Amino acid sequence: MALMITDECINCDVCEPECPNNAIYQGLQIYEINPELCTECVGHFDTPQCQEVCPVDCIPIHPQFVESKETLMLKYHQLQKDKVS
Known part of the structure; x- marks a missing residue:
């Protein structure tokens, strides 16, 4: 499951630096x-950090990108591998 930001976003700038x-x-x-x-912060944190800091609660699960925790962990490992390459 990927997350999405809805149009309730107030552009407060707090979510962007929190994303690992x-x-x-x-x-x-x-x-x-x-x-x-x-990856909803899977592999980095127990909870999505953008959701934790969002003051208007405008970051739900993206309905078009539903993924299991296992798939998110695989994505995390691939992203980490790509960083090293």
Whole structure:
């Protein structure tokens, strides 16, 4: 499951630096999450850090990118491998 940022986002800038995978970026109007990079912090933390710091609670699970914890862990390992390469 990747996360997404809804249009309730107030562009407060707190989520982007918290993402260990650099999946969050400034979009045209609000912050966005690249689902290919989002592991919901699996492999890094017990809970998604962007959700923890979001003051308006606008970061739900993205319904088009539903992944199991096992799949997220595989994605995490691949991203870590890609960082080393």
